[in-house]
Amino acid sequence: MTIKGGTVKGLGTLLVMLVVASAVRAAPPGPCEGPNKRDPGCPGTEVQAAAVVDSVTVDWFNQLLRIRGSGFVAGGGGTSFLLGGNLNPLVTSNVTDTRLDIAFSSVMADEVLAAGNYSLTVDDLVQLSVYIESQIIDPTATACPCSGDWLAELDTLTPSLWGGNDTQCIEIEGPGTNDVADISGTLITDPLDNSVYPHYPIGASFHPGDPDNSVCRLVQVNADASISELVNKRVNEATQAACAEVLKVNVCTLP
Numbered sequence: 001m002t003i004k005g006g007t008v009k010g011l012g013t014l015l016v017m018l019v020v021a022s023a024v025r026a027a028p029p030g031p032c033e034g035p036n037k038r039d040p041g042c043p044g045t046e047v048q049a050a051a052v053v054d055s056v057t058v059d060w061f062n063q064l065l066r067i068r069g070s071g072f073v074a075g076g077g078g079t080s081f082l083l084g085g086n087l088n089p090l091v092t093s094n095v096t097d098t099r100l101d102i103a104f105s106s107v108m109a110d111e112v113l114a115a116g117n118y119s120l121t122v123d124d125l126v127q128l129s130v131y132i133e134s135q136i137i138d139p140t141a142t143a144c145p146c147s148g149d150w151l152a153e154l155d156t157l158t159p160s161l162w163g164g165n166d167t168q169c170i171e172i173e174g175p176g177t178n179d180v181a182d183i184s185g186t187l188i189t190d191p192l193d194n195s196v197y198p199h200y201p202i203g204a205s206f207h208p209g210d211p212d213n214s215v216c217r218l219v220q221v222n223a224d225a226s227i228s229e230l231v232n233k234r235v236n237e238a239t240q241a242a243c244a245e246v247l248k249v250n251v252c253t254l255p
Contacts, residue, residue, distance in 0.1 A: 050123035051079045056130045061209035063139055063236075065090075065102040065130075072100050082121040084111040109138035134211035137236045144243035146216035149231045150202065151250075153218055154187070161187040161200065162250055169252030171244065174206065174237075181206045181237065183244040185252050197223040202251060204243035206235055216243045 051071040059066050072079045074095035081090040086107055094101045102108075112118060112132050120128045154162040161167075167185045174181030184203025190196035204216040211234065218231040235243060248254070 050125040053120075053122055053126070053128055056120060056128065058130075058132055060134075060211050063104040067100050067102065068098060070098055072097055074100075080123055082124075083108060084118045086111045104136055104139050106138045106140065108136045109141075112136040135234045137234050137239070139236060141236060142238045142242060144204070144216065144239055144246050145233045145235065146204065146218070146231050146243055147246045149233070150216075150218055150246070153230045154200070157198075157220070158187070158189055158200070161189075167191075167251050167253065169203075169247060169254055171252075171254055180208075181240050181244070183247050183252065185247070187251065197221065200230075202247065204235060204240050204247065206237045206240035208237075214240070216240070 051069060051073070053067055053069040055068045057066040057068075067081075072095055074092070078095065079092065079100070081092065081102060082088075083090055088107045090102045090107060091105065092100045092102055112135060114135055115131075115133050117129045117131050120130050122128065151162055167187050169183055169185030172180060172182040182203065182205045184201065184205070187200040187202060188194055188196070189198055189200075199221045201219045201221065202217065206214045214235050216231065216233050216235050216239075217229070220228040220230055222228075
């Protein structure tokens, strides 16, 4: 009887435990609890889908990226973009559901130092590869990026050429972004004898929409017609104007 009674008592305890466990499982969690916490209706837990990007165009004339696609959102919390490894968000403008612009900026200039493929991250979720054909220049830059390199190269090669102010230069002024601005000349090793080499073509040019030819340069031309590129850096309109002033003061006489 003792064994039987003990057995019955044990079964009773087990039954109570099963009933309690069953009751716990049977109680459904609230709409924002447990496995249902991401169900519709839980405030603040919905995940917004990333915008869809169909194309990215580099508009050199207007100095911006033009993005086309769908689902773009303007304003705070809107569609976001990161370029390459830079964690500073790019600033968007002219945003519609299907198109937006990203103007060139110091953030882009810090990242795009040469032609190549760059990743564009959309809404921290989607990464695209964008080919950018040339270095992007900070649009706020105003100083000539070549002046120090010009001086260093010429001081090493032919010191008398810098500051001689006896080289005839040609200048085409471009007061607006719709115009071409150029200043160029050739420094001669012996200004009295053009047959003495090397010669050093030097100049700065800004061409809207043509980044590969918007540069300041110094080239060495040897007697055998071989050419060495000593200095070649991208310029924007403001830095080209600064380079033109450096050349006028230190190198060129103008007709």
